[in-house]
Amino acid sequence: MPELPEVETIAAGVHARVHGQRIARVWTSGAPQTFKTPEAEIAAALAGSRIASVRRVGKTIVMTVGAPSFAASSQRVGSVELLIHLGMTGRLLVSAPEIPLAPHTHAVLTLGDGRELRFVDPRRFGRLSLHAPPPTTYTGPGREPLTITLDDFIALFHPRRTPIKAALLDQSLLHGIGNIYADESLFRAAIRPTRQSARLTRAELARLRTALVKVLRHAIELGGSSVSDYVDADGARGFFQLQHKVYRRTGQPCRVCKTPIRRIQIAGRSTHFCPSCQM
DNA sequence: AGAAGGACCTGCACGC
DNA sequence: TGCGTGCAGGTCCTTC
Numbered sequence: 001m002p003e004l005p006e007v008e009t010i011a012a013g014v015h016a017r018v019h020g021q022r023i024a025r026v027w028t029s030g031a032p033q034t035f036k037t038p039e040a041e042i043a044a045a046l047a048g049s050r051i052a053s054v055r056r057v058g059k060t061i062v063m064t065v066g067a068p069s070f071a072a073s074s075q076r077v078g079s080v081e082l083l084i085h086l087g088m089t090g091r092l093l094v095s096a097p098e099i100p101l102a103p104h105t106h107a108v109l110t111l112g113d114g115r116e117l118r119f120v121d122p123r124r125f126g127r128l129s130l131h132a133p134p135p136t137t138y139t140g141p142g143r144e145p146l147t148i149t150l151d152d153f154i155a156l157f158h159p160r161r162t163p164i165k166a167a168l169l170d171q172s173l174l175h176g177i178g179n180i181y182a183d184e185s186l187f188r189a190a191i192r193p194t195r196q197s198a199r200l201t202r203a204e205l206a207r208l209r210t211a212l213v214k215v216l217r218h219a220i221e222l223g224g225s226s227v228s229d230y231v232d233a234d235g236a237r238g239f240f241q242l243q244h245k246v247y248r249r250t251g252q253p254c255r256v257c258k259t260p261i262r263r264i265q266i267a268g269r270s271t272h273f274c275p276s277c278q279m
Numbered sequence: 280a281g282a283a284g285g286a287c288c289t290g291c292a293c294g295c
Numbered sequence: 296t297g298c299g300t301g302c303a304g305g306t307c308c309t310t311c
Contacts, residue, residue: 002304002305003304003305006304033287033288059304059305085305085306086304086305087288087304087305087306088288088289088303088304088305088306089288089289089290089303089304104289121288122288122289122290123287123288123289123290123303123305124287124288124289125287125288125305125306126305127306160281161281161282162281162282166282166283169305171305171306178304178305179303179304179305180304181304225304247304248303267282267283267284268283268284268285269305270302270303
């Protein structure tokens with residue numbers, strides 16, 4: 001489900017609510033594909049230790065857990081990183097214990113003060129795993145789109161012969177970008193998603209990087225995009241979907257030139273663009 | 280090596 | 296009402 005801005009919103013929200021808390025108990029559902037690391041190992045690593053921090057790396061939420069004396073540093077021996085990937089429909093919620101478990105709840109961490117951190121995932125594309133080996137910190141498959149320099153950005157995309165849309169979705173290049181923000185940033189950079197990455201000029205790649213950073217930052221400010229069931233740590237919805245210029249606007253007039261937005265398939269994903277604004 | 284296509288899941292909106 | 300179809304924010308594996 002969520003892309004960088006949604007994961008950022010969720011990670012920050014969860015961090016604010018649970019950091020410093022001790023994990024009293026761990027419950028897991030037994031759904032086999034949800035747990036990349038065996039559930040018993042995850043439970044053993046988490047139970048009794050303290051949550052030092054929750055942050056985002058790409059589309060992954062990284063929860064650093066350590067013995068109390070190490071809580072201030074995620075790098076110290078004795079700490080463990082729990083990786084939470086939300087897949088398409090995963091949610092991470094901080095709930096009072098008396099609120100009934102939602103259907104498709106796959107993990108519950110009971111905190112020292114009684115609240116519960118719950119992982120809910122109807123479609124089960126989400127994954128929980130421990131990052132090994134600590135104390136090495138998890139850095140993700142690709143580069144961070146919010147901090148990459150222009151030269152590095154060009155070095156990453158210039159050799160690619162795939163359509164630029166497909167390259168943007170490739171998590172081993174930049175991580176964190178998904179279908180919404182790929183389409184939205186290409187529209188804002190006025191680049192057609194079918195263009196071959198290798199044939200984009202330096203000026204176009206510079207425009208794309210600027211558009212990407214702008215779109216992601218703006219979306220983070222608005223709490224992400226709520227297309228169907230995305231919600232943050234409190235269950236509140238984001239508002240960036242109101243800013244979408246092309247995503248899921250097939251047939252509707254372009255907000256700039258009134259040409260109907262077109263939808264095509266690239267890399268198996270539906271892709272939305274304005275045939276007049278994007279060259 | 281790199282790219283396309285299907286698989287993995289459930290739920291919702293739509294048309295008949 | 297109920298059924299079938301198509302669609303969904305992601306990744307991973309196989310095939311070509």
